[in-house]
Amino acid sequence: MIEILNSTELARARQTGALVGGILQSLRSRATVGTNLLDIDRWTQQMILQAGAQSCYVDYEPSFGRGPFGHYxxxxxxxxxxxxxxxxxxxxxxxxxxxxxxxSLDGIAADSAISFVVGASQPPDSLAMIRATENALAAGIAAARPGARIGDLSHAIGTVLSEAGYPINTEFGGHGIGSTMHQDPHITNTGRPGRGYTLRPGLLLALEPWVMADTAELVTDADGWTLRSATGCRTAHSEHTIAITDNGAEILTLPTQTPV
Structure with missing residues (x-):
């Protein structure tokens, strides 16, 4: 299913995107050395519920996971x-x-991801990998405009990642989003320009470049959910939800001025 949002729905999408961006900003400021991952999940739950929103993950049960996911x-x-x-x-x-x-807030979902290094130790290789995914995300967004095709976005993303020297996995990538979290079209992180669905105003997309330092192969943890690099190398992932407008792409999940 591919949804095209009207102006009223797009206004609601902006509210959801601002909430997601604000929560991630708050979590980034609170995630320090010694922070437990379960505390991050608990803080996320609190912020979602306080906003009157719903998690897209708690009841998420796709074919590739051992669901439901059960966390926020x-x-x-x-x-x-x-x-x-x-x-x-x-x-x-x-x-x-x-x-x-x-x-999801008021019936519209937004999706975003950030990668960062915790604490005083900031390994240069890790920072470079994070920057590569951020640069690839920016390139994909720059290519997103009415009349462009999904392959144009994939090509822009993949060019940045491959020129930075990272192998690219095409099993998981970006996707359409709207009244549900995952919709068509699928957006691989590399591809051929001029191919695929033609972008229209009102279309929401979640673009998400991610890489692993020296492999394109994933392995799944015993928990049935967590995907890791097959070689044990480090990884990075950046994501924004964007709306296609008459003038190009509007980023909906930018960090807010004041954290949630």
């Missing part, structure tokens, strides 16, 4: 990159943490 945010550390199931782990100095959050 994905917390992926170091070699974990996607669907990190919160568990009893205290963050250590130098850990690379990815927070991935999807929330």
């Amino acid at each position: 945010i994905c917390t992926s550390v170091n070699d974990a990159v996607l669907h990190g199931l919160p568990h009893d782990y205290a963050l250590a100095d130098g850990d690379l943490l990815t927070l991935d959050l999807a929330v």
Whole structure:
């Protein structure tokens, strides 16, 4: 299913996006050395419920997971990159943490992810990998405009990631979003320009470049959810929900001025 939002629905999408961006900003400021992943999940739950919103994850039960997910945010550390199931782990100095959050408010969902290094130790290789996903995300957003095709976005993202030297996995990528978290079209993190669905004003997309330092192969934890690099290398993931407008792409999940 591909949804095209009207102006009223787009206004609601902006509210959801601001909430997601604000929650992630707040969590980033609170995630320090010694913070437990279960505390991050609990804080997320509190902020979602206080806003009168709903988690897109608690009851999430896709075919590839061992569902339902049962938590409010994905917390992926170091070699974990996607669907990190919160568990009893205290963050250590130098850990690379990815927070991935999807929330629905007034019937419209928004999805965003950030990666950052915790504490005083800031390994240059980790920072470079995070920057690569952020730059790829910016390139994908810049390519998003009415009349462009999904392949144009995939090509822009993949060009940045491959030029930075990272292998690219195409099993998981970006997606349409709207009244539900995951919709068509699927947006791989590399592809051929000029192909795929043609973008229209009112379309919401979640673009999410992610990479692993030296492999494109994933392995699944015993928890049935957490996806890790097959080699144990570090990973990074950046994501925004955008709306296609008459003038290009509007980023809906930017951090708010005041954290939630």
